[in-house]
Amino acid sequence: MTTRICYCISLITAAGLLFIGLRFLISPVKAEFDYGISVNMQTDYSFHYIKGIRDLFSGILLMLLVLTKQRKALALTLLAATVVPLGDLMIVMVKNGGDWQHGIAHLIALAICLIVGPILLMQNPKKNATDSEAYFNLIHSAVDGGPRVIECDLLPGAKTPWHYHTSFSEKFDVLKGELEVGKAGKRYQLKAGDHIIIMANETHLFYNRSKEVCRVRTTIDPGNFQFEHASLIISGLMKDGLTNSNGIPKKLSDLALFIYLNNSKMTGAMKIVEPVLAFIANIAIKMGRLKVLEETYCKKADPNTI
Numbered sequence: 398m399t400t401r402i403c404y405c406i407s408l409i410t411a412a413g414l415l416f417i418g419l420r421f422l423i424s425p426v427k428a429e430f431d432y433g434i435s436v437n438m439q440t441d442y443s444f445h446y447i448k449g450i451r452d453l454f455s456g457i458l459l460m461l462l463v464l465t466k467q468r469k470a471l472a473l474t475l476l477a478a479t480v481v482p483l484g485d486l487m488i489v490m491v492k493n494g495g496d497w498q499h500g501i502a503h504l505i506a507l508a509i510c511l512i513v514g515p516i517l518l519m520q521n522p523k524k525n526a527t528d529s530e531a532y533f534n535l536i537h538s539a540v541d542g543g544p545r546v547i548e549c550d551l552l553p554g555a556k557t558p559w560h561y562h563t564s565f566s567e568k569f570d571v572l573k574g575e576l577e578v579g580k581a582g583k584r585y586q587l588k589a590g591d592h593i594i595i596m597a598n599e600t601h602l603f604y605n606r607s608k609e610v611c612r613v614r615t616t617i618d619p620g621n622f623q624f625e626h627a628s629l630i631i632s633g634l635m636k637d638g639l640t641n642s643n644g645i646p647k648k649l650s651d652l653a654l655f656i657y658l659n660n661s662k663m664t665g666a667m668k669i670v671e672p673v674l675a676f677i678a679n680i681a682i683k684m685g686r687l688k689v690l691e692e693t694y695c696k697k698a699d700p701n702t703i
Contacts, residue, residue: 400468400520403513407471408463410509414456421449433489433500455481461670464558465652466641468517475514482506532612533632539620547628551576551611552635555644556604560661565617565624567595569603574611577604600664626695627658633694653677654687 420428425445429435432448455478462471486503537546551574559579569578570592578585578593579602585593595601605611617624630651634640639647646652657678663671681687 399516403517403520404463404466404471406509406513407459407475410506411456411459411463414452414459418449418452418454418456421445421452425449431502432485433503434492457670457673461649461673464667464670465645465649467647467649468520468641470649472514472517475510475517479507479510479514482510533628535625535629536614537620539617539622539625543620544616544618545620545625546614546616547625548572548612548614549628549632551603551605551613552644553605553608553610555611557602557661558667559600559602559664560667561598561600561664562624562660563598563662564660565619565621566597567601568616568618569593569595570614570616572612572614574605574609575607576611576613577606578602579604621660623658624660626691627655629695630658630690631655633690650677650681650686651690654681654690657682 417428420431422445425442428449429445436444458474459471461467462474482503486500486507489500489503490497532548532550534548535546536548537544539545569576569587571587571589573589575589576587578587578595579600580593580595581599581601587593603613631640631644631646634646634651635644639651641647646655653674656674
């Protein structure tokens with residue numbers, strides 16, 4: 398519960414930073430006044446725009462860390478970020494001789510960093526006893542032609558945000574347990590024996606809300622080679638303890654690569670971070686991270702993997 402509260406506070410802070418950043422870009426004079434200083438720059442708002450871009454980046458970074466549940470990275474980022482509100486507070490107080498009316502906002506931001514950061518750092522994530530027992534079986538590979546079929550276990554809490562794929566359709570057959578599947582804005586509660594088909598470009602999500610493991614057979618048609626690699630990589634990362642309790646990779650670069658490989662396109666607010674994740678994936682590919690993951694987790698299934 399404590400971690401969730403910290404995540405909520407961080408998410409609200411991220412939204413606030415996005416708002417402030419956009420305000421400095423759209424209405425620099427008003428944003429400058431609310432910041433707590435007044436400078437005569439004529440009509441040159443270059444520094445205002447720099448401030449806006451800084452806050453936009455900070456907001457996007459915090460939002461990414463919260464949405465991917467990167468607890469330690471979020472905690473360290475907040476602690477490191479204390480220099481920003483502390484510096485802002487000192488600037489405002491020195492400039493205006495103790496203007497607490499405008500300084501209070503910077504003081505609150507400083508308090509969030511100094512309180513939420515250490516709390517997150519001290520939290521011990523609960524280990525799921527079923528992590529090492531997660532089942533994954535590649536029944537039919539895309540390498541052999543035709544649809545690609547796998548069976549895998551979705552651990553309690555495993556979920557995805559709303560997204561869609563442009564290159565293939567998906568069919569989910571629930572073999573054991575229960576699974577919530579969102580499709581085109583509606584949610585369906587599936588039990589063992591139920592199935593649902595998601596067409597290409599159709600928005601969807603899945604979420605194992607139960608406390609039991611859910612076993613699902615997923616059919617990708619037409620078979621997609623990169624999606625298959627994404628499945629093998631995420632399964633390997635889970636077995637090696639490199640994902641969190643929701644099955645999300647702990648490394649942001651691994652998450653970006655997973656989204657890149659499985660042709661996932663974001664919707665809604667997540668659309669904002671899609672270019673950032675694409676950029677991170679591109680850097681990870683150039684740095685050789687994708688090759689390492691493929692060599693580690695995909696070679697046995699695909700003899701053609703380099």
